[in-house]
Amino acid sequence: MKVVALVSGGKDSCYAMMRCIHYGHEIVALANLMPLDDSVDELDSYMYQTVGHQIITSYAECMGIPLFRRRIRGSTRHAHLSYSITPGDEVEDMFILLSEIKQYFPFINAVSSGAIASDYQRLRVESVCSRLGLVSLAYLWKQDQTLLLDEMIEKGIVAIIIKVAAMGLVPAKHLGKELADLQPHLLQMKEFCGINVCGEGGEYETLTLDCPLFKNARIVLDKFQILLHSPDSIAPVGILHPIAFHLEYKKDISSLRGAGGNIDGCSDKMGCVHVVEGSSTDSCIVRCQSSHPVPDNYSYEHLRLCISTTKRDVFSVGCWIEGPSLGLPEDLTAVLWRIESLLRTEGFDWVDVLYIHLYISDMKHFALANEVYVKFITEKKCSLGVPSRSTIELPLKQVGYGHAYVEVLVASDRSKRVLHVQSISCWAPSCIGPYSQATLDKEVLYMAGQLGLDPPTMELCAGGLVAELVQALENSEAIANCFNSSLASAILIVVYCSAYLQSSERYKIQQMITDFLKQKVSEMQTACICSAFDPIFLYVLAPDLPKGALVEVKPVLHIPENSEESVETNLHQDHDKKPHDRVLEYARWHDSCCQNYIVSEKICAVLVSVTKDVAADICGKNLQNAQGFEANGFVKDMKTIVKFCINLLDKILVENNFSWEDLKSLRVYFTTDLSTTADVLSLTISEVLGEFAEVGKRVQVNEPIFNLIPVLGSGGSSFMDDLITCELFASKL
Known part of the structure; x- marks a missing residue:
């Protein structure tokens, strides 16, 4: 028995x-x-x-x-x-x-x-x-x-x-x-x-x-x-x-x-x-813990968990420390343990994870972070292939996040295709460790963060930013080619920029990437391969990147089963149409704050950028810098800005026949210049989403549905001068 x-x-x-x-x-x-x-x-x-x-x-x-x-x-x-x-x-x-x-x-x-x-x-x-x-x-x-x-x-x-x-x-x-x-x-x-x-x-x-x-x-x-x-x-x-x-x-x-x-x-x-809790049978839940117990100094209250949606086909989970921080190994162990607990409670495991974002507070501890990581995510646990991954340093400690923050993207059907090449070659950088180059799930290709590594030597290309960025793009293109695709098919390209870059260098990045992609589109058109090149660009300024790299590229591609897919990007039909219960009055110039990529009835990706100038206009104030918001009623102003962002996101979803139930991930990048802790901003966003729910919106607010990410800078351009940047991905696939 x-x-x-x-x-x-x-x-x-x-x-x-x-x-x-x-x-x-x-x-x-x-x-x-x-x-x-x-x-x-x-x-x-x-x-x-x-x-x-x-x-x-x-x-x-x-x-x-x-x-x-x-x-x-x-x-x-x-x-x-x-x-x-x-x-x-x-x-x-x-x-x-x-x-x-x-x-x-x-x-x-x-x-x-x-x-x-x-x-x-x-x-x-x-x-x-x-x-x-x-x-x-x-x-x-x-x-x-x-x-x-x-x-x-x-x-x-x-x-x-x-x-x-x-x-x-x-x-x-x-x-x-x-x-x-x-x-x-x-x-x-x-x-x-x-x-x-x-x-x-x-x-x-x-x-x-x-x-x-x-x-x-x-x-x-x-x-x-x-x-x-x-x-x-x-x-x-x-x-x-x-x-x-x-x-x-x-x-x-x-x-x-x-x-x-x-x-x-x-x-x-x-x-x-597994800890079974509850005062009665009806209220019992099972929480699962890996063989690496959470340190005694942590509790569930210290581990903040955000889940993108209550629909469990594809969803994202973010977890970070709120409370006492013991150091990177302890914090990362606790965070991975908590995510593993949720996955198993919902009937999932690491084999179901498509992608992992690993954020740490100090890139000097990158090797130490990997030691902890491999105790949880291994090839033996991931029979369909290990998840793709990107890793950057973020100012976590400055906003009370501890030393580690992890996001995972999970899918329920186990139909993913994983490219995991570990051999060193002239093709593209090998993956040293339990992460893959790319994962394809339901026509969406999630690519690991690509550095400017020379594949045969696995060393960063000499020559500074230009050499590194070109190589990172070439590496990304080589991986896309393995799926019979190209960067010209990108939905979103996230470019992580190191704070060690000079300001003058940052401004070159956007034009270099645009020129590279235009060349790839031209090559595809010459080969009579149709392509709609107009991806969303997101630039993130990070304190440091792996190996001391100056730039890291993280593409997300659409690889349709039907090559005749219709793609609409950055276009709004009927600008004057207002979704019901609009909180803020819509103005035509608001569209300049948005980038979006729409595949009819399949994908809706949106980026909303709020610069200091936009924020000042929204709030009706003449503010010279981010710190000025705190002196002029920060909480009230920030709520107004958050309402603006959620309204625009909702507008694009509604206009393109998507709902909040289709949400797969929602990231809110905020600059540490705001001089606020993450919990204050989180409460503000939750309050706004709650108001949307009350007026009939389809926002699920019984649990957090967004990941709040502190950065040195972010935005839809390489100026990276946003106060807040919202990155939304919804899918009906």
């Missing part, structure tokens, strides 16, 4: 699992009940051992099996031996936990528990199993405790004493001792005062640090504290409170993938942790 094992961390639940395997069953998931408050070591419970709960999260990685946990919200409300359903009782927490596990793994048909002598515990497990149609497995039930203890030690269970509450057991002397070392004393105490040698009378509790089930790693307790609960002279009660521990791997970690067996629905074979 497929078994979910109830684990407390003690020797009994571990040995019960070993017995299950001995009798031919397969352990496919672990289940644990933990205190509502992490600072509490022990609950007054007849059902659950909670001392040492801080370490249980490691069992997933040690065994390579997913661990599901739930906080104990109930108490002992039904104290009779035979149990009947009682709302608010702690047994209902077990029912909710196992219910969620069964939904996650519907093939599970049995539950293992380590009950030896307690009818109270056994009957309650049996009651829950009966309600869920599961079989209760209690292979230790009524076993001779002396023989059982000997078997556990002989079979390789390494456990320490973490609680004592019996005559002959002294906290200062016996807590932290290994069970094998204490066995002679326990047998002596059995003869002297009749204690249960397996602790079934509550005499002691244990924590398993190693056993044959721990194929991947053993737990090493580095530091602990002895807490005396009762200084009784005859039977003092004390517990061991873990303070620090680590895992000692039994072999090279890279060889452990797949150690947990083939478990449907959980692609991380190293094991994962």
Whole structure:
């Protein structure tokens, strides 16, 4: 049978699992009940051992099996031996936990528990199993405790004493001792005062640090504290409170993938942790954690999550730190962990990700960021090909974002085509690491950020900006050619410019790119290949780029199945038409703030740029610089500017028969010159979107639908002088 094992961390639940395997069953998931408050070591419970709960999260990685946990919200409300359903009782927490596990793994048909002598515990497990149609497995039930203890030690269970509450057991002397070392004393105490040698009378509790089930790693307790609960002279009660521990791997970690067996629905074979929360069955949700637990200093409240749409065919997710920041490795681990949690909750995994934007606070830590990245995104996890990726440095810390910010684009149908060439050649730069050159999904090609790298040497081209930009464009063109396309078919070209560029150099970029693309269009026309060249251009000024590059090009292409597709760009039919409930009066000059790329009934891409001059006109003020907004009522002015942007985006969507439900991504770039934190701007945008929802717009505001990106500068031109730039991508594909 497929078994979910109830684990407390003690020797009994571990040995019960070993017995299950001995009798031919397969352990496919672990289940644990933990205190509502992490600072509490022990609950007054007849059902659950909670001392040492801080370490249980490691069992997933040690065994390579997913661990599901739930906080104990109930108490002992039904104290009779035979149990009947009682709302608010702690047994209902077990029912909710196992219910969620069964939904996650519907093939599970049995539950293992380590009950030896307690009818109270056994009957309650049996009651829950009966309600869920599961079989209760209690292979230790009524076993001779002396023989059982000997078997556990002989079979390789390494456990320490973490609680004592019996005559002959002294906290200062016996807590932290290994069970094998204490066995002679326990047998002596059995003869002297009749204690249960397996602790079934509550005499002691244990924590398993190693056993044959721990194929991947053993737990090493580095530091602990002895807490005396009762200084009784005859039977003092004390517990061991873990303070620090680590895992000692039994072999090279890279060889452990797949150690947990083939478990449907959980692609991380190293094991994962799922926290089931909620006060009732109806409100329960499952949050999944990778085998790299989120650092204790973070919580869900510290990890801001934005989702582009409630439609789950193609959607984007952005995550960043709001709160205490520990450093790049910790921040990036927490962010990737949180995204992985959401993906798995929604039935996705890294294999479903099309594209990843990786933003870090300091490019000097680029190698360190990659070390963390490869712990989550690997080729083994991405059977259809690893996602394409771009990486830049952004001023994250200045706006309270911590050291790492990640965006992912996800698709549900797994029909993507991935180009992942790792060989060094004269063709285009190889991909060193778990990311691909390009990913094609539903006629849209998402290309990795391209630097001016010379393919055969993988070094930046000498000669400064001109050489680098030309090479970056040539590299992009080579990749597009692999999909029988060209940069002339671009929907959007994002150009990341390094802050190390001189101002005079930035102004050359736009003309150089335009000349390059015109040449490609001419070549295609000569070859009698039709092309509509008029992509959206977005320029972003970043503090630094990988390898110290001066420029990075990130194209998005349309590759139609039908070569006769009609494309409309930067054109507005019926300028005077106003969508319903227009908040701001429309003026013809507003069109100069927009770029758009429309493929009828398929794609709607829009860029709205708000420069200082435009902002001043919108707000009716003569402002000389961005800082002037704060001195003249920043919040009110910013709300007016945001309304302007959302109105224009909505106008173009409506005019082209798109809705907000078609949204795949919405990025709002804002300059750090605004002297504001991201949360203030985020609240303003959310408020405006909320007002749209109230007047009948189709904006989903029950969760954030935009990613807020701090930059040194951005805009539709290489001047990059916008206060705010909005980049929207909607699709019916």
